[in-house]
Amino acid sequence: MASDSFFARAHDMVRQIPEGRVATYGQIARMMGEPRKARFVGYVMHASPGIAGGVPCHRVVFKDGSLAPGFAFGGPDAQRELLEAxxxxxxxxxxxxxxxFSWEA
Known part of the structure; x- marks a missing residue:
């Protein structure tokens, strides 16, 4: 299924973001060769298994550095806490x- 491939590719790309760095949804989409699919990357991150599944989705932020809405990581401050750690x-x-703190891949 094409969407499964997109999910796997997005997860693989996000796993490459080093600790202490962040990437944007658009940056991940461009690196995947899908420059117009930043929103899809956001959907994948929202549906990802998270750190327990080996996908550090907390390292993906909006292009202005804003964090995901509060529901995404278990509370409004969870993503910030993970990044600050x-x-x-x-x-x-x-x-x-x-x-x-941007990842220069």
């Missing part, structure tokens, strides 16, 4: 400091 820094407005 890896050393990712935030701007005063709560967004990831993309200049310092």
């Amino acid at each position: 890896e050393g990712v820094g935030f701007l005063p407005d709560g967004r990831v400091d993309m200049c310092r």
Whole structure:
């Protein structure tokens, strides 16, 4: 099934993001050769098995450094807590400091 392939490819790409770095949904889509499918990447991350399944989906953020809505990781602060535990820094407005913590793949 094509969607299974997309899921597997997205998971494989996200597994490459190093600890302490973040990537955007659009960046992952572009790296997969699917530049117009950032929203699909978001859907995959929402449906992913998470860290327990080996997919560090908490490392994927919006292009402005904003985090996923509160429901995504078990509460509104969970994604931030996971990223901070890896050393990712935030701007005063709560967004990831993309200049310092973006993954340059």
